[in-house]
Ligand SMILES: NC(=O)C1=CN([C@@H]2O[C@H](COP(=O)(O)OP(=O)(O)OC[C@H]3O[C@@H](n4cnc5c(N)ncnc54)[C@H](O)[C@@H]3O)[C@@H](O)[C@H]2O)C=CC1
C-alpha cells in the first residue's frame with residue numbers, strides 16, 4: 001500500500017482527533033525561571049550554582065532509575081541526567097554492555113553518582129530487587145524512567161510483558177516508594193511510549209497495542225486527583241522512529257516488512273539528541289503531570305495532551 005505524504009498526514013491527524021488528541025498545540029518554550037515543583041524543596045549547594053540557567057540546579061542531586069539503558073535512548077537519557085548533576089541508576093538485561101557504560105560514566109561523573117544493575121523488567125522480582133538496591137545506594141529515587149522496550153511481532157507475550165507490564169510494575173514500585181502520604185518524598189514517573197501508542201500502525205499492531213496500553217496507564221495515573229497530595233507527577237514521551245538498534249528489524253519482527261521499511265523512510269527518523277531534548281523538556285518542566293510529548297522527524301517536539309480528570313467532580 002502506498003500513501004502519499006498528504007494522505008498519510010491526513011490519516012494520522014484524523015485518527016489523533018478521533019482519540020481527542022489535539023494535533024496543533026504550541027511548541028515548548030524553554031523554562032527560564034526555577035520553579036519549586038516538582039523538585040522542591042531546593043537543595044542546591046552554592047558551590048554548584050555555576051550553570052548559565054536553572055537547568056542544572058533542577059536536576060542536581062536528584063536520583064533517577066532508568067530501565068533498558070545499556071544502549072539507545074535509555075543510555076542517552078541517563079547521560080543527559082548525569083550531565084545535569086543527577087545521580088543515575090541505569091539498568092538493563094545486557095550486563096557486559098551495562099558494565100562498560102558504567103565504567104565510562106563513573107570515570108566522567110564520579111562513582112558515587114552512577115550505578116549499573118542487571119534488571120529484567122519482565123520479571124517482577126528482578127525489577128523489585130534492583131529498585132531496592134538502587135534505594136540502598138542512593139537513599140531514595142526521585143525520577144523513574146520506564147524505558148526498556150522491544151519491537152518484535154514474533155514475540156507477542158514478551159513484548160507485552162516488557163513494554164507494558166514492565167513499565168506498569170516499574171511505575172507502581174516508584175509510586176509506592178515516592179508517595180508523600182506514605183513517607184516518601186514525591187517524584188516523577190516518565191513512561192517511554194511511542195507515537196505508535198497514539199496512532200495505529202498496521203505493520204506493528206501488537207507493538208502498538210503495548211504502547212497504547214502504556215499511554216492509557218499514563219493518562220489514568222496522571223488524572224488521579226490525589227497526585228498533588230502524594231507529590232507525584234506522570235509524564236509520557238512518545239517518539240516516532242528514532243535512530244537506535246530497535247529499528248534494525250528482521251523480516252519476521254514486523255508484518256508487511258517492505259511497507260514498514262518504506263513508511264519509516266518516508267516519515268523520517270529522529271536523531272537520538274532530539275528525543276533527549278524532548279525528554280529534558282519534560283523532566284525539567286515546572287509541571288509535567290499529564291503531558292504527552294511527541295517527537296517526530298517532520299514535526300519536531302510537540303505537546304500532544306495534558307490529561308485532566310473527567311471524574312474529579314463526581
Ligand atoms: N527507536 C525508536 O524508534 C523508538 C523507540 N521507542 C521506545 O524507546 C524505548 C527504548 O528503545 P531504543 O533505545 O530505541 O531501543 P534499543 O533496542 O536500542 O534499547 C532498548 C533497550 O531495552 C533493553 N531491554 C530489552 N528487553 C529488556 C528487558 N526485559 N528488561 C530490561 N531491559 C530490556 C535492551 O537490552 C536495550 O538496551 C523502547 O521502549 C522503545 O519502544 C519509542 C519510540 C520510537
Ligand SMILES: CC/C=C\C[C@H](O)[C@H](O)/C=C/C=C/C=C\C=C\C(=O)C/C=C\CCC(=O)O
Nearest residue numbers: 005008009151194195196240241246267296298
Ligand atoms: C520499524 C518499526 C520498529 C519499531 C517501532 C519503533 O520503535 C517506534 O516506536 C514506532 C513508531 C511508529 C510510528 C508510527 C507513526 C509515526 C507517525 C509520525 O511520525 C507522524 C509524523 C509526521 C507525519 C506527517 C507526514 O507524513 O508528512
